[in-house]
Amino acid sequence: MRADALTTPRAANGRAPDVFEPGGWVPMREHREQDEVDFAIVGTGAGGGTLACKLAEAGFSVVAFDAGAYWRPLEDFASDERHQAKLYWTDDRIVDGPDPLKLGSNNSGKSVGGSTVHFAMVSLRFRPEWFKSRTKLGYGVDWPIDWREMWRYYAEVEEALKIAGPVRYPWGPKRPRYPYRAHPLNAAAEHLARGAEALGTDWAETPIATLSAPHGKAHPCVYRGMCVIGCSTNAKQSVLVTWLPRALAAGAEIRDLAMVGRIEMGPNGRATGVHYHREGEWRFQRAKNVVVAGYAIETPRLLLNSACSRFPDGLANRSGLVGRNLMVQLNQAVWGQVDEEIRSYKGPPSLAINEHWNYADAGKDYHGGWAYMSQGPLPISWARSLSGGRGLWGRALIDEMARSNHSVGLKMVGEVLPYAHNRVTLADETDQYGLPIPRVTFAIGDNERRMVAHALDFMEASLEATGARERWRETDDTCHLNGTARMGFDPETSVVDADCRSWDVPNLWICDGSVFPTVGGANPSLTIQALACRTADRIKELSRRGAL
């Protein structure tokens, strides 16, 4: 293991790490800072990494920056929760509001490859109606994109990541077969399946971004179960091992350990490049276009931190919506004890899913949808659930931990509506780069409370049906971050248009989870990647027309 990845850039001198070979390298094209590259992309996660690949393959010159390190999973990742915190965004952030968010490991990554390096790999399509939730379902706001178009891009991403999923997906319109066969269920997933059947609903093997057969240089999943601390076998189809090797091969440059602090604006109202901090000093890269892809906290932070005399309230913020409408997803759970040994540490954590309540509307006293999945928490995270969520400490905690192999749980991913008061602003304090740190303000609404009540009742009934006793509810967890720079139909009510181009600055784009107008009850990363593929196609088309 090479500890220097966190202190010395690895992507430099004409080469970048080969993620498939311990100590290996692949060639990397480099650009001079005084050269105006076609695209400077801030962030290499689900949005930025995918876009970097697609733009490079289309022949554009691309430099993609990431504040995080460039890992080679095979040699750098330990099977250890504490050590792998090196993958998380742990720079200072202040959380407040009535329901302050727990961030860190739970929500955001800081690595080349972004949060996908430690995400749980659940790869879901949105329900078509969510793209028109205002018109069709009566809540939230509409997306400026039609679901049929997204359907095509979903298929592209599923193919690129070799998503392993069921032969027939029980919900929503017909979709192509998943590229790879579904993974076997572990014991925790069996409980979800039996419970769903007892309650008269469908269930499915979760479509998931880890290999069930070899792909290129990557081997199939070994059911090690440590996906959310980084996959050390490369079975996980993260951006790091999928889109980025393609991006490099197509001529993109990646700069690791490069924190972008400000977007520079020219006198003509166009962005001219980015100021970034690397190897102890501030540097400047010129660019014809700037894409912000830092996820729903760092993206608005960078736009706000780039305020200048022409844009005193931050870039792309004519609507005042930059940083607003932050949407997490509800992540409440029900747990219980069973006689048999579950040992849910084995296999990816969420091998079975029930999306029934994403697609059924009758019988709800709230707007929006939710899904739930089987669970496989690792020791530290489980001990924190028992102590924080259940109030156990001392002997009671130690004794309960000793029964972990018999615990089984179901956890929801639930839709949070967009509320303008849930937002990211700048705090007075500064970070290690001297940049104002973000303040993240969050409150759950009554709609969400009603949804949680329904979901917890339903999940508890499922656990009861499969024999779980001593059931208890973990009520305050959230996951995923979206919104804060929403896309829309006009400059007064949105930050970017359907092409993810900002209304105010024609060569400034946003390509990540922050553009979501609504989030639905499905994990977001497949949609972020599909959007990035679409954005790349739109950019190609605009370029062809001379409209960039």
Added chain:
Amino acid sequence: MADRFPDYDVLTQRDTPSWNAATREVIDARLRLGEATGLLTAVQIATLRALAERIVPQPEQRAPVNTVALLLASLTDATAGEGYRPAGLPPAREAWARGLDAIEAEARLVHGRGFAALPPEAADTLLAAIENGTVRACEWQQLPPRLFWSWRLLPDLVAAYFAHPSAWSAMGFGGPASPRGYVRLAADRRDPWEAAERDDGRLLPAPFRNRHAR
């Protein structure tokens, strides 16, 4: 509670295909980790030690966990911390220093002696008062007790303790699992290198079966 995984020690797998080189390096260093000096005062350390005893008490038959050393390390190592904190709480290191001072002051105010000298029941009652926000020492004016309890004290101590292999062994957790992973995923099935749970109805007792956990 009686040990459910008698004689199971996850460290016996260190030299098997369940541990890659990175894991060996990380865990070896963790087992050796000593307490960082200069971060907290001697009184604060004594309070912290007593606090760890109450929050994450070590089962007797298990190898000792260096909880205090691990907690101290998380206050200096930038990547071991969490970064985020609720408005009203200072950064982690400052919060811990103030929190330990406040616990000590509370013990002296209520019981006339230091926290480390309290009998277990009194210590637990005091801790419950932090949990419920009913503490009285004026030191808590600089540190909201319930925020400190739920965002620092509990999660930080629990994370330190359960980072140690001794804690994994006691809960029958498979521990590091790369590159080998697992083969048997179904209920009540276990790979030969996983811990057998005590079950006195079985023909072969768990200690015997665990001899082959490697």
